[in-house]
Amino acid sequence: MYWFLPWVWTTTWLESFLGHVQPVVDELTDDDLDAAAELHSEAFDQPWSGDELGTLLAQRGSFGYVVRQLGQPHAAPLGFVLARNVSGEAEILTITVSRRCRNLGLGRLLMDRVLERLHTDRANSLFLEVDEENVAALKLYKRLRFEEVGRRPAYYQHPDGRRTSALTLKRTFK
Numbered sequence: 001m002y003w004f005l006p007w008v009w010t011t012t013w014l015e016s017f018l019g020h021v022q023p024v025v026d027e028l029t030d031d032d033l034d035a036a037a038e039l040h041s042e043a044f045d046q047p048w049s050g051d052e053l054g055t056l057l058a059q060r061g062s063f064g065y066v067v068r069q070l071g072q073p074h075a076a077p078l079g080f081v082l083a084r085n086v087s088g089e090a091e092i093l094t095i096t097v098s099r100r101c102r103n104l105g106l107g108r109l110l111m112d113r114v115l116e117r118l119h120t121d122r123a124n125s126l127f128l129e130v131d132e133e134n135v136a137a138l139k140l141y142k143r144l145r146f147e148e149v150g151r152r153p154a155y156y157q158h159p160d161g162r163r164t165s166a167l168t169l170k171r172t173f174k
């Protein structure tokens with residue numbers, strides 16, 4: 001008779017959680033690196049450690065952003081992006097959003113912040129690499145006017161042994 005209760009509880013929890021994501025974007029700092037590494041491990045088969053992320057962030061021209069829940073400045077980030085701009089040629093080193101918060105606009109928010117900064121810094125172009133089968137990421141980048149400029153066949157190997165191509169995408173700043 002109460003078979004529907006778990007469904008009602010889950011639905012209500014999800015709705016209240018999603019309804020309450022009020023994101024704010026901050027600079028990525030050393031204090032965020034371990035939490036960022038956790039997010040990275042959720043998304044990638046070969047995750048980067050906090051130390052590896054720290055080394056990348058310390059390189060010349062590197063910068064990043066985290067997105068957090070509004071009013072929770074010390075809470076673990078919900079997503080982050082790491083980028084690098086050397087002499088006007090920029091690249092996205094990595095971007096990821098927590099599984100439980102995907103498709104809520106947080107990836108777009110992080111990318112918008114990177115684009116704003118590169119625009120201010122008068123960068124010429126922004127490059128990134130993406131798996132040809134990564135539907136969500138491709139939608140995000142296409143919407144932001146990235147164009148395919150290269151392809152590395154069979155670059156990614158999946159746990160099931162399949163291989164897929166890496167696409168090189170470029171966004172030009174005019």
Ligand SMILES: CC(C)(COP(=O)(O)OP(=O)(O)OC[C@H]1O[C@@H](n2cnc3c(N)ncnc32)[C@H](O)[C@@H]1OP(=O)(O)O)[C@@H](O)C(=O)NCCC(=O)NCCS
Binds near residue numbers: 105143
């Ligand atoms: C790629 C990623 C960062 C996108 O972040 P996100 O917060 O989920 O994306 P957004 O909510 O901002 O949505 C961006 C676009 O993708 C679409 N999208 C998001 N998730 C989707 C999904 N699962 N299927 C299809 N489209 C999806 C959205 O509808 C939106 O498109 P629109 O502008 O046409 O409406 C996120 O999916 C992620 O962390 N993936 C794992 C790590 C990864 O693949 N990083 C990229 C490596 S290149």
